[in-house]
Amino acid sequence: MRVLIAGAGLAGLSCAKYLVDAGHTPIVLERENVLGGKVAAWQDDDGDWYETGLHVFFGAYPNMLTLLEELGIEDRLQWKEHTMIFNRPEKPGTYSRFDFPNLPAPLNGIIAILRNNDMLTWWEKIRFGIGLIPAIVRGQNYVEAMDRYSWSEWMERQNMPKRVEQEVFIAMSKALNFINPNEISATILLTALNRFLQEKYGSQMAFLDGSPTERLCQPIVDYITERGGEVRFNSPLKEILLNDDNTVAGFLIRGLNGAEDEVLTADAYVSAMPVDPLKLLLPQPWKEMPFFQKLEGLEGVPVINLHLWFDRKLTDIDHLLFSRSSLLSVYADMSNTCRGYENRDRSMLELVLAPAKDWIGKSDEAIIEATMKELENLFPQHFTGDNRAQLLKYHVVKTPRSVYKATPGRQACRPSQQTPISNFYLAGDYTMQQYLASMEGAVLSGKLTANAITEQDSTINSPDESEKTPVSVAK
Numbered sequence: 001m002r003v004l005i006a007g008a009g010l011a012g013l014s015c016a017k018y019l020v021d022a023g024h025t026p027i028v029l030e031r032e033n034v035l036g037g038k039v040a041a042w043q044d045d046d047g048d049w050y051e052t053g054l055h056v057f058f059g060a061y062p063n064m065l066t067l068l069e070e071l072g073i074e075d076r077l078q079w080k081e082h083t084m085i086f087n088r089p090e091k092p093g094t095y096s097r098f099d100f101p102n103l104p105a106p107l108n109g110i111i112a113i114l115r116n117n118d119m120l121t122w123w124e125k126i127r128f129g130i131g132l133i134p135a136i137v138r139g140q141n142y143v144e145a146m147d148r149y150s151w152s153e154w155m156e157r158q159n160m161p162k163r164v165e166q167e168v169f170i171a172m173s174k175a176l177n178f179i180n181p182n183e184i185s186a187t188i189l190l191t192a193l194n195r196f197l198q199e200k201y202g203s204q205m206a207f208l209d210g211s212p213t214e215r216l217c218q219p220i221v222d223y224i225t226e227r228g229g230e231v232r233f234n235s236p237l238k239e240i241l242l243n244d245d246n247t248v249a250g251f252l253i254r255g256l257n258g259a260e261d262e263v264l265t266a267d268a269y270v271s272a273m274p275v276d277p278l279k280l281l282l283p284q285p286w287k288e289m290p291f292f293q294k295l296e297g298l299e300g301v302p303v304i305n306l307h308l309w310f311d312r313k314l315t316d317i318d319h320l321l322f323s324r325s326s327l328l329s330v331y332a333d334m335s336n337t338c339r340g341y342e343n344r345d346r347s348m349l350e351l352v353l354a355p356a357k358d359w360i361g362k363s364d365e366a367i368i369e370a371t372m373k374e375l376e377n378l379f380p381q382h383f384t385g386d387n388r389a390q391l392l393k394y395h396v397v398k399t400p401r402s403v404y405k406a407t408p409g410r411q412a413c414r415p416s417q418q419t420p421i422s423n424f425y426l427a428g429d430y431t432m433q434q435y436l437a438s439m440e441g442a443v444l445s446g447k448l449t450a451n452a453i454t455e456q457d458s459t460i461n462s463p464d465e466s467e468k469t470p471v472s473v474a475k
């Protein structure tokens, strides 16, 4: 089958990869001139990379890890010590760690929590543990049902101390969805906690060894093109053209720089665009269908990714850090964590600014000024006194609509990959899959879409070709 896919983010690329594996011919159409969507990265005039987002991979990403193995690039992940490191705002420049011992889950997680005495008292840990019992005992059905509460509401219902939220979960909720615990759905944090506590290496983190565009997306493109597929840049989907029965007749691609628009046709069509542009492109007859109406409940959340290059080394920590600052979320010194960005003499901090709603409209200068103030708390030894670290250059990347904002009630709005339109499918981290809006979720969604297309093709054509069996999905 010839399949047109709009969007060359991880979902679109994963979908194309698994379609070529099943013997189909995907053509990926990307609006921009760069691969990766929310993992896209660019090189500046000095050859330094800057990215849409600071990205970490987790042990609990089975579909991503399988994909990397299938591409033969699993050694590009640089696994870090199994720990979570939080800044201590009450003691600027110091850290508190949750160290996971080399023991089976959930014992390693329980010991990591019990051993940390800087952030929570014994009483708070016990109250938190008791509050988690229903999620552990009743499993995923309970976790899904909790989508009606925010994390703050859920903690209150479980009689958990407010301080646990302030000490640990503001940082976690900003890291997971760029919003605070009073906004984020309880389902999101419970899903992450379940993964982290139930899998031995679930919470262990890795950094890619270079830019995601070059080191992750390009090998997927090479794999696709070597097997007869295609990836085209500067090819924005402008309109979804319909047949009389409301199935897709073609994709109208906007011609750029004075070129004519072009109609492309295929046997099946996939939107691997984020939900916000998809909503704008829905044909009128589809807008009346409940399946597509649900999408109105999903909207991307703003976030800002910062890169600051300094004249010296600020830290030797080779890991992700939870800043616990109200302005910032997680950050890392990429000159330590990422082989491709390595510098033994100078730091490059990559920091996520979230929640970004009040900052997205501000100038880069104002954002950097506020960030530099925060660095006085994170690295007081380098940003106070006479010999202060000098900022050499910076890049600010704003994403006004990033992953869907996971407030209570959103689970019911997430669509399946298969739609009521027989030749139209959805892929993307926002579509329904058991992972959150993440790289893992995007890769899994693409795989599920490829499977749905392959299955439908099989039922129509009842093939005897064994390569058209759906690929297995890691849970």
Ligand SMILES: Cc1cc2nc3c(=O)[nH]c(=O)nc-3n(C[C@H](O)[C@H](O)[C@H](O)COP(=O)(O)OP(=O)(O)OC[C@H]3O[C@@H](n4cnc5c(N)ncnc54)[C@H](O)[C@@H]3O)c2cc1C
Residues within 6 Å of the ligand: 006, 007, 008, 009, 010, 011, 012, 029, 030, 031, 032, 035, 036, 037, 038, 039, 052, 053, 054, 055, 056, 057, 235, 236, 237, 238, 272, 273, 274, 277, 303, 304, 305, 352, 399, 402, 403, 427, 428, 429, 430, 437, 438, 439, 440, 441, 442
């Ligand atoms: C700051 C930040 C930090 C993050 N950190 C992490 C992390 O640490 N770990 C993690 O797992 N995840 C993280 N994520 C989330 C992760 O990046 C996303 O979940 C994932 O990359 C989404 O992939 P996707 O393919 O679903 O969507 P996208 O990456 O958004 O891809 C959609 C593609 O569609 C294209 N497109 C849009 N409109 C059109 C059109 N009209 N025609 C053709 N193409 C179009 C876009 O240009 C884009 O390339 C982070 C995201 C951000 C922004």
